Amino acid sequence: MTERRDTAQQRAIREVCQSTSRPLSIDEILRLAQSDVPSLGQRTVYRIVRRMVEDGLLVPVAVSGQPDRYELAEIAASxxxxFHCTVCDRMFDVDGCVGKLASLLPRGFTLEDHELTLRGRCKSCSD
Ligand SMILES: [Zn+2]
Ligand SMILES: [Zn+2]
Structure with a gap:
């Protein structure tokens, strides 16, 4: 496996993440990137995604009881x-944030960060 081929594969994966603009599973990345790089296999996607995480280009998004999804670090930075659809299993980005979470804390506690995953049915699964 040459560096140059890796780069083309990494570029395909990066473009898939950019154009889809929602967190993707390895299988979703594989399926979408295969239209650019038909020879792409699941193990290669795993390896490249893992390296992109190490290089700080992708960030894992945890889904309880399931393999991580991945989003671009520049998207994760904001x-x-x-939102996790319980029917089609896709994840979507949600704009905005709930406020006043610090008011849930016991007295004397300090809030530093929070994670929030909404679950339900996406639009196409609600119709
Ligand atoms: Zn859905
Ligand atoms: Zn928030």
Whole structure:
């Protein structure tokens, strides 16, 4: 496996993440990137995604009881939350944030960060 081929594959994966603009599973990345790089296999996607995480280009998004999804670090850098569709299993970005979370804390506690995943049915699964 040459560096140059890796780069083309990494570029395909990066473009998929950019154009989809929602957190993707390895299988989703594989399926979408295969239209650019038909020879792409699941193990290659795993390896490249893992390296892109190490290089700080992708950030894992945890889904309880499931393998991580991945989003671009530049998207992860701006505070946002996710919606997980319980029917099609896709994750979406959600704009905005709930306020006043610090008011839930016991007295004397300090809030530093929070994660929030909304669950339900996306638009196409609600119709
Ligand atoms: Zn759905
Ligand atoms: Zn928030």
């Amino acid at each position: 505070h946002h939350h996710h």
